[in-house]
Amino acid sequence: MTQETIKVAGMSCGHCVMRVKKAIEAVEGVRKAEVDLPNKQAVVEYEEGKANLEKVKAAIREAGYEPL
Structure with a gap:
């Protein structure tokens, strides 16, 4: 199992958090x-x-946010 921390630009509310999490x-x-x-x-x-x-970063981008 691998664990990574990814900074995510563009999140501003709880809805954003749920979109990123689901993606x-x-x-x-x-x-x-x-x-x-x-x-x-x-x-x-x-x-x-x-x-x-x-793959994780691509999913974040597809959800409309920018992984840094």
Whole structure:
């Protein structure tokens, strides 16, 4: 299991947090996603080989936010 912290630009409310969380959790291999609005970041746990950081970042972009 791998854990990564990703800064996410563009989040401003609870709805944004839920969109980012759902987008990340939809990536195959992701086990857990915690999105923190005050710190504008997401902590993601995923299985190596099934998911990777680029897939997670792509999902965030598709949801309309910018991973940094």
